[in-house]
Amino acid sequence: MRYKFKNYDFVKASKTFFIVSAILTLLGIASLSIFGLNYGIDFQSGSSVDISVTKKIDKTQLEGFIDSEQFGKYTMTAGSERVSLRFEKSLSEEQQEKLEDDFKAKFDDKAAFEVNIVDVDIAREQETNALYGILIASLGIVIYVAIRFEWRFAVAAVISLLHDAFIVITLFSLLRLEVNLPFIVAILTIVGYSINDTVVIFDRIRENLRFAKLKTDEDLKTLVNNSVSQTLTRSVNTVMTVAFAAICLFVFGSESIKMFSLAMIFGLICGAYSSIFIASPIWLLLRRRSKPKKPVKAQSASN
Template sequence: MRSEYDEKKFNFVKASKPFFTFSIAITLLGIIFLSVFGLNYGIDFRSGTSVDISVSKPVDKAAVEQFLKTHEFGEYSLTTSPNRLSIRFKDALKDTQEKQLKADFTKQFDDKASFEVNIVDADIAREQQRNAIVGMAVASVGIILYITIRFEWRFAIAAVVALLHDAFIVISLFSIFRWQVNLPFIVAVLTIIGYSTNDTVVIFDRIRENLRFAKLKTPADVAMLVNRSIWQTLTRSINTVITVLLAAVALFIFGSESIRMFSLAMILGLVSGAYSSIFIASPLWLLLRGKSVPKKAAKPQSAT
């Protein structure tokens, strides 16, 4: 099973222990931050009002801060960019407050400003949180069933651990850096789960094909088969990730403020998905499989 060619290649399986340790450490760190600080929910998951203002000329942030304090709209957060301001109010604005905000802002700062206002009450926020959790749970269960039917239960467990790893890494980073979590973020996480599963299934499919024709005598032969399968699909996995990553980076740099967190979550998830498919999923399948070697089917005895 082994060859001089295999020995010259980087052995992903042999080096899997440090990668497992790194992933476990990141996971534990994420659990600590999520337990202590939680997530920085956006307007989609908590009651309040978001106001996104597109301006035709630069506006001084300090002046806008003073404007909001003067009007006493309640607790808020303000982020600015050259052509856009995003204001998040903790409480839902009344119709009169919304109209006053628009009228006074255009009068004081920019008469060509355009406004995008979203108001979410507490009941809708709780329902959207619940639907987001249910959506991710349903996606995970569907993937488990699909891979179990197509492959076997060990492949399914390894794939689900890898995709949960990717989703949790992204969620943990958003908690650590206090980036805002909104509905586009949930869409990004579900998309990440899909890409992670796709990359993992490609490697698993190659492992299964190689198992059919390989002559395996020892557990080391099985490990080498897994390593060879990863190498055979590595170029395809990297090219796929880079292609999508370029699009996600372009959206993050040139896209609007409303999809920036979506793009950031996609970038982090794509990198994590490529990492987990190669360094986590396949070595984990090998670990679950143990030291057994496939037994050849017994040859039928000829009749005498």
């Protein structure tokens, strides 16, 4: 499928996207400062109980049953074949056995239980390791792009990547969606897809620079618009293909990968527009500012 945007001014349109991204960034900072993230069991202490059932269970009755067990605050996700419970406090062995025996007696005697417990130290370690993973990935991308292209491309690429990751984190914070280890995997995957689209556009810009005769700022702007237009079909088709797969995973996949799929959908959309409307215009801005000044002609000896 081909998209015809030969005469479209991507650089001019990027100003609108800059404003939108700035607003989302401010909302994200405010949301993270006030509400923080809704951490799952992977990043906070507590117990995770996954129950595989062989029959359909009424959600209202199940909530009443869990409340009656009096194990403290919890969240529940119930599907047709699986029930996932996240307790804020770690369950003792006696509580685990009581929950399993009572559930089987009331709902499904063939249900299978899987219980995971995370203490505070492990939760903090996993959170720290996740941040390190994102930072190391970003650093590696900076080095790669700087070596393959130049520092302006590297700066623009990293700003674009951080933008994509932060927008997804903002959406999860605003919507109070659960953040777990699959979410971190999704962020790293988004970074990979985003840099792929960005590098394709940057490669075309670099190629066009070799043959371009740049005399004015308008020539440089036209070069960026043409480069984006020439790679747009590939970028959009790639994103649509992966987004379709992510949507299918979200709709038909199990409860355990829904947040991963949703983060991928958000990230792919952000990555598609940031590669076009954020990364390339930032490179153009840096290129304009670093243009050498014209040398002043020496005055004649007579003067």
